[in-house]
Amino acid sequence: xxxxxxxxxxxxxxxxxxPHRASAARGKRTTPRLVDRKEITLRINGTTHxxxxxxxxxxVDFIREQVGLTGTHVxxxxxxxxxxTILFDREPVRSCLLFAVQADGAEISTVExxxxxxxxxxxxxxxxxxxxxxxxxxxxxxxxxTMALLHDRPAPSEAEIRSALSGxxxxxxxxxxxxxxxxxxxxxxxxxxxx
Amino acid sequence: xxxxxxxxxxxxxEEQTLALLHAHGSEAKLLxxxxxxxxxxxxxxxxxxxxxxxxxxxxxxxxxxxxxxxRIGAMTRQRNAERSSLVTRRLPLLAETLPFVxxxxxxxxxxxxxxxxxxxxxxxxxxxxVALGGSVVLRGLEKxxxxxxxxxxxxxxTTALRLDELLTExxxxxxxxxxxxxxxxxxxxxxxxxxGVAAVVTMDGNRCAQARLAFTGVGPTPVRIPEVEVLLAxxxxxxxxxxxxxxxxxxxxxxxxxxxxxxxxRKDVAGVLAERALRAAATRAMQPAHGLADQGHxxxxx
Numbered sequence: 473x474x475x476x477x478x479x480x481x482x483x484x485x486x487x488x489x490x491p492h493r494a495s496a497a498r499g500k501r502t503t504p505r506l507v508d509r510k511e512i513t514l515r516i517n518g519t520t521h522x523x524x525x526x527x528x529x530x531x532v533d534f535i536r537e538q539v540g541l542t543g544t545h546v547x548x549x550x551x552x553x554x555x556x557t558i559l560f561d562r563e564p565v566r567s568c569l570l571f572a573v574q575a576d577g578a579e580i581s582t583v584e585x586x587x588x589x590x591x592x593x594x595x596x597x598x599x600x601x602x603x604x605x606x607x608x609x610x611x612x613x614x615x616x617x618t619m620a621l622l623h624d625r626p627a628p629s630e631a632e633i634r635s636a637l638s639g640x641x642x643x644x645x646x647x648x649x650x651x652x653x654x655x656x657x658x659x660x661x662x663x664x665x666x667x
Numbered sequence: 668x669x670x671x672x673x674x675x676x677x678x679x680x681e682e683q684t685l686a687l688l689h690a691h692g693s694e695a696k697l698l699x700x701x702x703x704x705x706x707x708x709x710x711x712x713x714x715x716x717x718x719x720x721x722x723x724x725x726x727x728x729x730x731x732x733x734x735x736x737x738r739i740g741a742m743t744r745q746r747n748a749e750r751s752s753l754v755t756r757r758l759p760l761l762a763e764t765l766p767f768v769x770x771x772x773x774x775x776x777x778x779x780x781x782x783x784x785x786x787x788x789x790x791x792x793x794x795x796x797v798a799l800g801g802s803v804v805l806r807g808l809e810k811x812x813x814x815x816x817x818x819x820x821x822x823x824x825t826t827a828l829r830l831d832e833l834l835t836e837x838x839x840x841x842x843x844x845x846x847x848x849x850x851x852x853x854x855x856x857x858x859x860x861x862x863g864v865a866a867v868v869t870m871d872g873n874r875c876a877q878a879r880l881a882f883t884g885v886g887p888t889p890v891r892i893p894e895v896e897v898l899l900a901x902x903x904x905x906x907x908x909x910x911x912x913x914x915x916x917x918x919x920x921x922x923x924x925x926x927x928x929x930x931x932x933r934k935d936v937a938g939v940l941a942e943r944a945l946r947a948a949a950t951r952a953m954q955p956a957h958g959l960a961d962q963g964h965x966x967x968x969x
Contacts, residue, residue: 507674530705551702551706566773569701569776571675
């Protein structure tokens with residue numbers, strides 16, 4: 473079934489503009505109005521987007537259907553599987569548990585921010601080399617959670633990796649290849665940082 | 668699987684939030700981290716007509732020390748509480764427990780106040796609040812109340828919070844000189860606990876001067892067992908005493924069967940976890956880092 477989305481206004485792409493909080497100028501004393509739709513401005517992978525969204529549109533639906541970045545996958549749509557994990561103001565979050573309207577002013581990174589098919593990101597290379605994926609459905613979520621983990625912990629232990637990735641489900645790999653990939657990715661990123 | 672239609676407001680101050688609650692209380696639902704509410708909306712198990720999003724209320728995001736309490740703003744992300752040096756230094760039990768609260772991406776978004784206000788009977792933070800004798804601040808338009816954790820949790824997903832009140836702050840007594848431990852059994856790390864227990868122990872030499880245990884996942888609210896705490900007061904924590912604790916815990920709690928575990932399994936696990944948590948907490952209470960020397964009673968009791 474095709475999901476109904478707000479198509480009223482195509483997102484404009486205005487490169488380089490700074491996102492702003494649309495409501496910042498409004499008086500603090502007045503009670504905010506109840507709205508059904510709202511204009512938002514946010515940055516996704518470095519590009520600023522302005523769009524009007526239905527307040528009940530989830531962030532992942534907005535990213536996929538209004539912005540057209542379909543690398544972020546939608547699995548369970550209720551916060552269990554982790555396929556939709558993105559970085560929201562540099563923190564890993566489930567984009568199915570946020571509404572697009574909440575991302576007004578946010579800085580978002582999706583799997584498209586990593587590498588290209590010709591030039592994979594070292595974390596993607598490590599996943600490929602260690603068979604950290606098979607069907608690939610869960611992979612965008614694993615990659616983005618891994619990015620957040622390795623930012624905080626450049627040399628994680630295996631136990632830390634398993635704990636950090638416990639919110640991402642994979643039905644193909646049995647996880648062993650993924651854990652090995654993350655250990656190796658950490659090594660690759662450290663080598664890259666030193667060279 | 669999109670939520671049913673709702674109206675939305677994102678206040679920027681507590682006053683605006685309270686005005687909205689006053690105007691729409693019974694129809695409105697507060698959105699904090701959304702890690703429990705949004706799934707309920709998506710599955711249409713909850714269909715509030717108004718969502719009041721607290722994420723722009725910046726005054727609710729802080730961790731600060733106030734006398735013998737650490738005060739945590741309700742909208743403080745669990746992940747940020749976990750990273751706070753005040754929490755790691757002065758609230759070791761909370762620091763130990765936070766990593767059990769959902770998975771990493773859940774804690775990035777989930778809030779301390781949200782988890783407590785949601786009052787899931789299997790959640791970790793309510794049990795910690797009760798074990799430590801902490802409290803919450805409930806602000807209404809007219810007045811603000813401070814309510815003890817034990818009085819706050821009423822039943823499954825039900826608290827003393829009124830429709831026109833906002834939970835603004837969680838107050839946790841500092842306990843870096845007590846021995847504490849949190850243990851739980853879950854099907855997967857980060858999932859809700861089948862059974863969990865928070866233990867707070869004050870030692871007097873080799874005797875347990877006082878112990879408080881609060882269980883999660885075994886009843887409608889965090890559960891304390893007065894008989895167990897009476898048994899432990901003044902006792903040397905020998906294997907025999909701990910075996911009595913284990914039996915008493917299993918006997919006094921009244922958990923339910925569900926798809927994940929039987930009631931009997933929960934009883935058995937609760938007893939075992941209580942014993943392990945008490946051993947860990949007592950050991951930690953007696954470590955030099957916990958200031959036995961400056962409490963001045965090392966070996967001085969009879």
